[in-house]
Amino acid sequence: MINILKILTVGAVSIALLTGCSTTHKATQSARTPIEQLLISEAAIRSASPTPERPLPIPKGANVILTTSGLNTDQVILQQVLTGWLGQQGYLVVQKDDKNATHRIDVIIGSLGTELSGTFIGMPPIQSTLIPFSLPELAFYKSQYQTGYAKFYMNIFEMPSGKFVGSTSPFLADAYYNDYTIFFIFAFTSTDLTSPPELGSLYRKPLNPPPSQNEYETKPRTVK
Template sequence: MNRQKTGIRWASAWHTVVAVSFLCAGCMLEQEISRTPRTAVEQLLLTEAVEMALKNVALSLPDRSRLVIDVTGLHTDRALITQPGTGINLTTTNQQVLQGGSLDLVFIRDAVSTALSKQGYRIHGFAPVDTEPDYVARIFVESWGTMQGVTFFGMPPVQSLLIPFSLPELTLYKYQHQRGYGRLHIDFFNYKDGQYVDSTSTIIGRTFYDQYTVLFFITWVKTDLTVPP
């Protein structure tokens, strides 16, 4: 009899928890800004987005043309900014001052240089210094970043002022998604007179990393990243 009563009590307690979860449950869609420093997943989302975009790049320039690579794009809050000649990092001293280019743009410039070199073009800076470039390749970075969001159904963590303990998050369904996105094109100019020559089409790269949680602790991940962490 005692065992039966104990079983009934446990069943009642479990039903109470489930009922509270459904009463407090709700659906929400949150947008999160990128965190600093970048996680390994976010870094892979960005780098592989650029790699995917560059797989579709095609040039109409003569074979083995000598190129000098330039890059332009919007500043981001990720730039490591230093006042020239002072060594002072303005990222920590004055958030409103921007000096120089973002290191993100340097990364994209180097990635494009490697991709064009693999196609047989000679990149100025690696060739002997007495050679003059044929064209200026200006990379126009239209967009490069990540997007994150959470869809949650369950009871969020509860911190009560009346009772001396808190309740953890009770997750019935949680969908955390991250997207990497890169979009750019390349303009070409004659090196000697600056005359416009040609442009590539807009090239786009996309990546994703999705994490699912069902019934509190059952989790799995879907992604197109190569060897994700």
């Protein structure tokens, strides 16, 4: 009987300690997490390669109208990325009603978004009416894999005749952000994103640290 009481006591204490060591993390306070936004925007930027496999069948310096077609609202970011990319290639993107346009480029977006998958080994969170407290998720091993993906191609037409000129090869790119948890509390990430947000680290440093009060005081003022 004494041994049973010892086992129950040790079990209760262990559960209480594990419950006390649990952590919480809200995925986002906005419509999309910063990580998801970075994955989509980074994939869009990378898909518009600065050196295409073959040049567009349009003379340099031509005035072009750019349109995008896709299945979600994320196509807005790709349209702006391509506007800058076409400018780098030597073209001028004009308004849709510009009569000086010589060509129209229709961007057909096959995919622009994120995928999420993962692996979990451990005990999921438990809520029960039999015990006065709930148990958090206990992960011996947990991984989440997020991938941003972009794929599109362009159809090109002469203006104002609408004559079809040609189609480009597919443009495609991706970006990834993976996070892992081992033995309940040890967490780390792996990513190819530039300057992703960092959460829950004791050694976290601001990306752009604010100036100190002394710097404010010693900074010379410009008198106009």
